[in-house]
Amino acid sequence: MAAAYTKKTGVQIILEGGGATRGIRDTVAGKVDIGGTCRMSLPSSNKSELYAILYPVAWDALAIIAHPSNPVNNLTMQQIRAVYTGKITNWKQLGGRNAKIHLYTRRGKISGVGYAIRQYIFKNSNIKFKSSYIVRSSGPLEKACEKDPDALGITGISSARKRKVKVLKFGGRSPTYENIKNGSYGLYRPLYLVTSPHPSRLAKDFIKFASSKEGRQIIRANHTVPYLDAPNLMSKMLIYGFDVK
Structure with missing residues (x-):
């Protein structure tokens, strides 16, 4: 998206990582012009997030990777819940080999992935x-699942596609474009652009471009669902307790 916008307008966009929380707070603090995040603002975690203006542009999904x-x-769902609470600790209990599950999780409770899993x-x-395997960001989690035969983790499908990992089905459904779009793959989440007030x-x-017909086509070309192609998914998130205001 950034490259296409630069080509079209000549405006240079400098991209930095850092996670969903940084995407919100750095923008509100005026450190950047525009941010990106994969969770809604959570003023209860930091009052500054109350002033974040979020623009949904696409739908991503959580991917279970090994x-x-x-x-x-x-x-x-029941098996994932049991793994994350320590009730299932061996791959054999999930139909796999006799080996301890190495569950890799993100540090903190309000990362984009961590918050979505909890909800x-x-x-x-x-x-x-x-x-026992806590990492600072999704990158190390994904790398661990590439290298560790007993690893299990959850990350965003967009980044998982770029890794040499196995993406597991959830409830019999794969996180394909169509399954995310129609909501049959249950672990979906919106992607936002963020600005200050x-x-x-x-x-x-840039937000106008991302939401335009041209921008939506770029999103589809990257195997991601434009927000306007499936706006009804947002209402379904209320069932899980997401604050989607």
């Missing part, structure tokens, strides 16, 4: 996971 050699193909799986944003003209122009 090492490519792992024979397990599918996990249910979808437990409907409780404060629950603590039973994991008084965005710059350049920020407004």
Whole structure:
């Protein structure tokens, strides 16, 4: 999206990582013109997030990932819940080999992935996971699942597609474009652009481009669902306790 916008307008966009929380707070603090995030603002975690203006532009999904050699193909909601609470600790209990599950989780409870898992799986944003493998960001989690034969983790499908990992089905459904779009793959989440209450003209122009017909086509070309192609998914998130205001 950024490259296409630069080609079209000549405006240079410098991209930085750092996670969903940074995407919101750095923008509100005026450190950047525009941010990106995969969770809604949570003023209860930091009052500054109250002033974030979020613009939904696309739909992503959480991907359950493991090492490519792992024979397990599918996990249910109940099985994931049991793994994250320590009730299931061996791959054999999930139909795999006799080996301890190395559950990799994100540090903190309000990362984009961590918050979504807690809401979808437990409907409780404060629950603590039973994991001895805690990482700072999704990158190390994904790398661990590439290298560790006994690894299990959850990350965004957009980044999982770029890794040499096995993406497991959830409830018998794969996180394909169509399954995300129609809501049959249950672990979906919106992707937002973020501005301060008084965005710059350049920020407004980029958001307009991202939401335009041309922008939506770029999103589809990257195997991601434009927000306007499936706006009804947002109402379904209320069932899991997401604050989607």
